[in-house]
Every structure is written in structure tokens, then in C-alpha cells.
Amino acid sequence: MAMNGETRLLPILGDPVRQVRAPLVWNGLFQVNGVNAACLPVHVAPADLAGLVTAMRGIRNLIGLIVTVPHKPAASVLAARLLPRAARVGAVNVLRPEEDGSWTGDMLDGEGFVRGLRRAGQPPEGRRALILGAGGVGAAIASSLAGAGVAAIGIADQDPARAAALARKLEGAGIETGVVDPAARGFDLLVNATPLGLHAEDPLPFDTAQLVPGTIVGDVVMGHTASRLVTLAQEAGCFAQAGTVLMEEQLPAMAEFFGLPSGEYGPQAVARVTGA
Amino acid sequence: MAMNGETRLLPILGDPVRQVRAPLVWNGLFQVNGVNAACLPVHVAPADLAGLVTAMRGIRNLIGLIVTVPHKPAASVLAARLLPRAARVGAVNVLRPEEDGSWTGDMLDGEGFVRGLRRAGQPPEGRRALILGAGGVGAAIASSLAGAGVAAIGIADQDPARAAALARKLEGAGIETGVVDPAARGFDLLVNATPLGLHAEDPLPFDTAQLVPGTIVGDVVMGHTASRLVTLAQEAGCFAQAGTVLMEEQLPAMAEFFGLPSGEYGPQAVARVTGA
Incomplete structure (x- = not known):
């Protein structure tokens, strides 16, 4: 046109x-x-x-x-x-x-994340989300998840002050929020909002022991092929959402x-x- | 692309x-x-x-x-x-x-007029131009002609004050300028910078007696076919430039x-x- x-x-x-x-x-x-x-x-x-x-x-x-x-x-x-x-x-x-x-x-950066889960039949309601990376995209996903009915949001970041700042911003949403360790347990919606995985030699953002059936894994890393995190999560029986979905x-x-x-x-x- | x-x-x-x-x-x-x-x-x-x-x-x-x-x-x-x-x-x-x-x-609105004349082998240098219509396009053509080496510019407009204002603006260009009657003689580059000719029943902007071989006629009226002015000018042996050229x-x-x-x-x- x-x-x-x-x-x-x-x-x-x-x-x-x-x-x-x-x-x-x-x-x-x-x-x-x-x-x-x-x-x-x-x-x-x-x-x-x-x-x-x-x-x-x-x-x-x-x-x-x-x-x-x-x-x-x-x-x-x-x-x-x-x-x-x-x-x-x-x-x-x-x-x-x-x-x-x-x-x-x-x-709307986090809205694509939530909509992708819903379209795949994996609604976030009631989930306990661990978000690794409190930068712009992590904050957007956290804010959308907070509005979408998750039960709790844990924030992990290399920079504890940045994680704490995001946790404070989410306080008004009326759900359990706090700063956590990336290896923290008790979460069933794991979100990688860091660039980890862009390069083949990057470490995995989460302990693979956490990738158990029933857990949802979401990645923000985009690429022509599935990220290593997405592949491992799928192999472990998790539902895994790729970065392009966002x-x-x-x-x-x-x-x-x-x-x-x-x-x-x-x-x-x-x-x-x-x-x- | x-x-x-x-x-x-x-x-x-x-x-x-x-x-x-x-x-x-x-x-x-x-x-x-x-x-x-x-x-x-x-x-x-x-x-x-x-x-x-x-x-x-x-x-x-x-x-x-x-x-x-x-x-x-x-x-x-x-x-x-x-x-x-x-x-x-x-x-x-x-x-x-x-x-x-x-x-x-x-x-550059008047530049297309001047470039069209040059491309057609009808350079404006030394011509005595009569411009009918002292609105935006008439002013632009007058200003480009003044910069292109015409010998004189006469301005005609229904509104004498508007014609006078344009004539004054051209004074700094160092050529003979002034307000004239649309029927004035002694010009060999006649420019219609009015909408006259848009409608079939419009009167011609110039006295047809002025359309003699050697005179250049330029129109600003655009259309799918040649304006009546352009057609008459060509029939009279003038070089005539259509509005689309601008x-x-x-x-x-x-x-x-x-x-x-x-x-x-x-x-x-x-x-x-x-x-x-």
C-alpha cells in the first residue's frame, strides 16, 4: 500500500x-x-x-x-x-x-509475555513467579504479571538495589513481592529477563533442578532457534515460552x-x- | 522498498x-x-x-x-x-x-517554472515578465524569475495592494518592477499565476492580442489536459508551458x-x- x-x-x-x-x-x-x-x-x-x-x-x-x-x-x-x-x-x-x-x-512489553501464556493455555493466575533481571523488560513483565493475578513475585538481580527498587514499585499491586536469590525455590513460573543465553557459553539463569514438570519457564532472549533454557525446560517437561512471543x-x-x-x-x- | x-x-x-x-x-x-x-x-x-x-x-x-x-x-x-x-x-x-x-x-515553487523554461530551450534571461496573480505561487515565480536574469517584472492582481506589496519585495533584486494592468503591453513572458482556467467558463487571464509568436506563456493551472490558455497560446505560435511543469x-x-x-x-x- x-x-x-x-x-x-x-x-x-x-x-x-x-x-x-x-x-x-x-x-x-x-x-x-x-x-x-x-x-x-x-x-x-x-x-x-x-x-x-x-x-x-x-x-x-x-x-x-x-x-x-x-x-x-x-x-x-x-x-x-x-x-x-x-x-x-x-x-x-x-x-x-x-x-x-x-x-x-x-x-505493553510484559503484556506479550502474559498473552502468550494465555494463548498457550498456561494462564498465570495463582502462580508464584520468579523474575531474574530487574531491568526494563523484567520490570514490564513483573508489572503485567502483577496485574494478571499471580500470587507472588520474587525479584532477583545481580544488583540487589535494583531488585529492591522493582519490588517496592510492585507493592501497590497488593500481592506478595520481595527480593530473592536466583536459586530460590518455591516458584512455578520462572522468567529469564536477563541477556543470559544470547551467547552459547552463557551459564543458565536458573538451577536446572528447578525445571520440573508443571513449572512454566519464560525467556526474553530472542533468536532464530530456541534458547538453551527453553530447550532444557521443554526436555524437563516444563511449558517453555520463547522470547519472540513477547x-x-x-x-x-x-x-x-x-x-x-x-x-x-x-x-x-x-x-x-x-x-x- | x-x-x-x-x-x-x-x-x-x-x-x-x-x-x-x-x-x-x-x-x-x-x-x-x-x-x-x-x-x-x-x-x-x-x-x-x-x-x-x-x-x-x-x-x-x-x-x-x-x-x-x-x-x-x-x-x-x-x-x-x-x-x-x-x-x-x-x-x-x-x-x-x-x-x-x-x-x-x-x-522552490518558482524554480520549477524557470527550470521548465530552460529545459525547453526558452531561457528567461532578458525577458520582460508580466505576472498575473500576486499570491503565493505568483510571488514564488516572480522571485525565481528575478533571480534568473529577467529584465523586468510587472505584477498584476485584482487586489492592487497585494500587487504593490509583491513589487516592493522584488525591489532589492535590482531589476525593473512595478504594478501593471493585466492588459498591459510590452511584455514577452506572460505568466498566469491565478486559478483562471480551472473552470471551462473562466475568462482568459490575458488579452489574446498579446499572444504573438516569440512570446512565452506560462500557466500554473494544472489538469489532465492542456489549459485553454496553453492551447490558445500554442495556436498563436507562442511557446507555452503547462502548470504541471512547475x-x-x-x-x-x-x-x-x-x-x-x-x-x-x-x-x-x-x-x-x-x-x-
């Missing part, structure tokens, strides 16, 4: 932005669904972010903004309204323009948030448009 | 923007020339223009901005530097980001202004990408 004067815009803001896959994926989905819209990369430095996001509210043919590294925390401050899972962690990856001239923000299952959540016309935005449509 | 994270941006700003052809034409030219770039429509109201243009200077993968109605005069104020033909008329239709964080502006011949000037990779940006390439 060629752009014309009626094309609506969905910029993705990052620094750098060269690596983002959103334009390729979204423009493919727009084409599949017959939506006259374009997702375009916008490279903006942290110092220029607030001015640009504020001014972009003046663009009348804007669907919204996707926000990526390193702008997710800073962009949350620019929203007049945050959905609870974004407010908990103080970060957004999507901003939606409202009629009153303001932005509403949400954090991204693919997030797209329908974004479509809903932005109020896009109904259509196919799920993993099958993505596979078709990316040729994966 | 599918957009990805490395795509550079060429927004066109207008209010409304629905009608613009630039995204269609430019994206076709980018594809023909193998340039990873996208021209996209940006609908912005006058009240939001200054803030948005200023903030857009923070976009690092920006080729530049195309500015259309009604923002051309207001955008000129936002440029730290104006090329002479833009400075004369106080309006820009292109803004280029400079290394120092500022904008340079130019007005747009098509302006594209290579824009490519130069923005420093785009060398390639085909001329009328033949445009005809190919628009299927015209």
Missing part, C-alpha cells in the same frame, strides 16, 4: 533506531489489514525527547507513538495518564493522543491500545509479513 | 494534508533511485507549526521538511538562513537541517537542496512512478 496524503502515522522513537523491527512488522500488518498507515523510525536523542513528544501532539494524523530504548522511562513523564501497569514501573512503550490534547501511556503477542495489544481497525495482528499475521 | 530502522524521513507539513501528492511522488522516486527514505504526510494546524518544526530539528534521521499551504510564510520565520529567492518573498516550501542545529529554508521540474531542485543521492528526479522519472 503506497503512502498518500491520507496515511496515518505511527512513529517509533529510539536512540539509536537503526535496529528496530517495528517499521517492517507494522507496515506489513497495515498492508495485510488494508490500513492506510505507516510505522516510521524516528531517531531522537534523550535531550530532544520531551520537546519532540510534546510537539508531536500537534500532528493530527498520528495514530500514536511507540517508544523504545532508552526513552521508555522519560516518555512516561510526558503522559497525562498512565495505565496501572505503566504507572507501577514508571515507563511506557506506547503513547496515545487524546482528544483533550494530552497523551495516555501504557507499558514481541509477537504484544502487537494485538498495541492495536487495541491505539484503536486500530480490527484485523489480524497476531503471530500468524506477523509470520506472514516477515516471512518468518 | 520497505521501510526499516534505517529509513530517512521527508515529512510534508500542511493543513489539510489529505490532498498532497508528495508522498506518492517522492516514495516512487525513492524506490526508482534505491534511496531508503520515506515522504510522509504530517497534518499540523498553524498554532502548532512553530513548536513542531522546532522540535523536529531533534530528529536525527531527517532529510528535511517540505512545507505546503498554509504554512509557507510562517515556516520561513523558523529558518536561521533563507536563500535569496525565499528571503525576497518571506516564504519557504523546503527546510533543511544544518549541522549547527538550525534550519535553512528555500522557496511541480515536476521542482523535484530535482528539491533533491539538490536536500542533498539526496544523485539519481533520476526529473519529469520522466515522475511520469514513470505516477503512471502518468
Whole structure:
């Protein structure tokens, strides 16, 4: 679908932005669904972010903004309204323009994780989650899990202060949270939110003794093949969710948030448009 | 060519923007020339223009901005530097980001008119030009002609004050200028910069007695077929330039202004990408 004067815009803001896959994926989905819209990369430095996001509210043919590294925390401050899972962690990856001239923000990075589990028939309700890695993606997954009805969330991180900060942010969600050791037992939803596994020589993020049937394992590491963690978990009889699911299952959540016309935005449509 | 994270941006700003052809034409030219770039429509109201243009200077993968109605005069104020033909008329239709964080502006609407004449072997040097219509496009053509070596420019407009204002703006160019009657004689380059001719019942902008061999006639009215003025002028033995030439011949000037990779940006390439 060629752009014309009626094309609506969905910029993705990052620094750098060269690596983002959103334009390729979204423009493919727009084409599949017959939506006259374009997702375009916008490279903006942290110092220029607030001015640009504020001014972009003046663009009348804007669907919204996707926000990526390193702008997710800073962009949350620019929203007049945050959905609870974004407010908990103080970060957004999507901003939606409202009629009153303001932005509403949400954090959907963890939503793909939760939606993937539900689609696979592995709902997180009542689970005790151990999240290894309290960085941006770990915080987003923790916040989405907190909103999805898990019973408890333990946070582990090389940096205990970072783990403690995330645990404090989750306190308002009314579930049991705390800082734990990566080797802690008593959890049945294990989430690797660290880069461990990107390289073949990386140690496993969890003690393999914890990989027992009935345990759910989720990885954020993406790759063309399953990560070593995912493979081992499956061999041990766990349900294991690969890192790519986070991204693919997030797209329908974004479509809903932005109020896009109904259509196919799920993993099958993505596979078709990316040729994966 | 599918957009990805490395795509550079060429927004066109207008209010409304629905009608613009630039995204269609430019994206076709980018594809023909193998340039990873996208021209996209940006609908912005006058009240939001200054803030948005200023903030857009923070976009690092920006080729530049195309500015259309009604923002051309207001955008000129936002440029730290104006090329002479833009400075004369106080309006820009292109803004280029400079290394120092500022904008340079130019007005290329009249450049297509002049380039068309040169390509046709009808250089404007030494001609005495009568321009009917002192609005935006008339001013742009007058300013480009003033920079292209015409001997004199007479301005005619229904509104004498508007004609006088344009004549004053051209004074600094060092050529004979003044307000004249549309029926004035002694001109050998007649430019219709009014909408007269858009409708079949419109009167002709000039006295047909002036259409004599050796006179150049230029029209700004665009259409699928030649305007009545162009047809009559050709029948009278004049060289006549159609309105579409302004747009098509302006594209290579824009490519130069923005420093785009060398390639085909001329009328033949445009005809190919628009299927015209």
C-alpha cells in the first residue's frame, strides 16, 4: 500500500533506531489489514525527547507513538495518564493522543509475555513467579504479571538495589513481592529477563533442578532457534515460552491500545509479513 | 522498498494534508533511485507549526521538511538562513537541517517554472515578465524569475495592494518592477499565476492580442489536459508551458537542496512512478 496524503502515522522513537523491527512488522500488518498507515523510525536523542513528544501532539494524523530504548522511562513523564501497569514501573512503550490534547501511556512489553501464556493455555493466575533481571523488560513483565493475578513475585538481580527498587514499585499491586536469590525455590513460573543465553557459553539463569514438570519457564532472549533454557525446560517437561512471543503477542495489544481497525495482528499475521 | 530502522524521513507539513501528492511522488522516486527514505504526510494546524518544526530539528534521521499551504510564510520565520529567492518573498516550501542545529529554508515553487523554461530551450534571461496573480505561487515565480536574469517584472492582481506589496519585495533584486494592468503591453513572458482556467467558463487571464509568436506563456493551472490558455497560446505560435511543469521540474531542485543521492528526479522519472 503506497503512502498518500491520507496515511496515518505511527512513529517509533529510539536512540539509536537503526535496529528496530517495528517499521517492517507494522507496515506489513497495515498492508495485510488494508490500513492506510505507516510505522516510521524516528531517531531522537534523550535531550530532544520531551520537546519532540510534546510537539508531536500537534500532528493530527498520528495514530500514536511507540517508544523504545532508552526513552521508555522519560516518555512516561510526558503522559497525562498512565495505565496501572505503566504507572507501577514508571515507563511506557506506547503513547496515545487524546482528544483533550494530552497523551495516555501504557507499558505493553510484559503484556506479550502474559498473552502468550494465555494463548498457550498456561494462564498465570495463582502462580508464584520468579523474575531474574530487574531491568526494563523484567520490570514490564513483573508489572503485567502483577496485574494478571499471580500470587507472588520474587525479584532477583545481580544488583540487589535494583531488585529492591522493582519490588517496592510492585507493592501497590497488593500481592506478595520481595527480593530473592536466583536459586530460590518455591516458584512455578520462572522468567529469564536477563541477556543470559544470547551467547552459547552463557551459564543458565536458573538451577536446572528447578525445571520440573508443571513449572512454566519464560525467556526474553530472542533468536532464530530456541534458547538453551527453553530447550532444557521443554526436555524437563516444563511449558517453555520463547522470547519472540513477547514481541509477537504484544502487537494485538498495541492495536487495541491505539484503536486500530480490527484485523489480524497476531503471530500468524506477523509470520506472514516477515516471512518468518 | 520497505521501510526499516534505517529509513530517512521527508515529512510534508500542511493543513489539510489529505490532498498532497508528495508522498506518492517522492516514495516512487525513492524506490526508482534505491534511496531508503520515506515522504510522509504530517497534518499540523498553524498554532502548532512553530513548536513542531522546532522540535523536529531533534530528529536525527531527517532529510528535511517540505512545507505546503498554509504554512509557507510562517515556516520561513523558523529558518536561521533563507536563500535569496525565499528571503525576497518571506516564504519557504523546503527546510533543511544544518549541522549547527538550525534550519535553512528555500522557496522552490518558482524554480520549477524557470527550470521548465530552460529545459525547453526558452531561457528567461532578458525577458520582460508580466505576472498575473500576486499570491503565493505568483510571488514564488516572480522571485525565481528575478533571480534568473529577467529584465523586468510587472505584477498584476485584482487586489492592487497585494500587487504593490509583491513589487516592493522584488525591489532589492535590482531589476525593473512595478504594478501593471493585466492588459498591459510590452511584455514577452506572460505568466498566469491565478486559478483562471480551472473552470471551462473562466475568462482568459490575458488579452489574446498579446499572444504573438516569440512570446512565452506560462500557466500554473494544472489538469489532465492542456489549459485553454496553453492551447490558445500554442495556436498563436507562442511557446507555452503547462502548470504541471512547475511541480515536476521542482523535484530535482528539491533533491539538490536536500542533498539526496544523485539519481533520476526529473519529469520522466515522475511520469514513470505516477503512471502518468
